Amino acid sequence: MITALLFDFGGTLDGPTHWLDRFLDRYLAAGIEISREELDPAFDHANRAGYRAGKVMQRFGLNELVRFLVGNQFEYLRKEGSGRIRAMLETAGAQGRYRTVEEITAAFASDTGAGLAHSRGVLEDLKARYRLGVVSNFYGNLDRILAEARLDKLFDAMIDSSRIGIFKPEPGIFAAALKALKVAPSGAAMVGDSIEKDCAPAHRLGLKTVWYRPSDQFDRGAMAPKADARVDYTIHALGELKSIKW
Secondary structure (H helix, E strand, C coil), rough: CCCCECCCCCCCCCCCCCHHHHHHHHHCCCCCCCHHHHHHHHHHHHHHHHHCCCCHHHHHCHHHHHHHHHHHHHHHHHHHHHHHHHHHHHHHHHHHHHHHHHHHHHHHHHHHHHHHHHHHHHHHHHHHHCCCEEECCCCCCCCHHHHHHHHHHHHEEEEHHHHHCCCCCCHHHHHHHHHCCCHHHHEEEEEEECHHHHHHHHHHCCCCEEEECCCCCCCCCCCCCCCCCCCCCEEHHHHHHHCCCC
């Protein structure tokens, strides 16, 4: 019997799109012509910078976090981006880059806030039936982000990789969540948008797995096959969790 649900955060609880794709959309909207392939290494660089930053990240709210990430993306692109991207950012000048960072930050944070607000209603319904937890590769401030969104009281466990020093897909991060929830693997399900980082490791531990595959991501990047032994259920909206017959 499933008594607990674990959720990924980015791309799952905060909206139906992976963060890389959301950043890409906001760069394009700000007038920066960049491809997903060009932005990807800058996105990874900023994430690594966030993971390395340590306790300083714990005081960052959502806006500060996104500004930190976008700023690091810009610095990478200025130094390591293609010649076209480097020239574009240099031409903009310091003030132009600052305004663009602020524009991307505000739009991305607004998207995230809207996604979390939508998820709140679903989670409030699920809370009546399940113990809830979050398992995320994050920067040490997941609890603060959830508190800002008024979601923290809905969760019985908030497992932030930077706080415990274990990152998905390592099994220890899922084991930490199960321990916090006081539930066996057979009594829990993992919900996330990544088969490799969410479903596969949870499946190996004995959890049920739910692949969150929003319809607007069907054509985004390389998606896994529809049939995958590591996925027990596929949903296209979080609200579908309420009707799953385990």
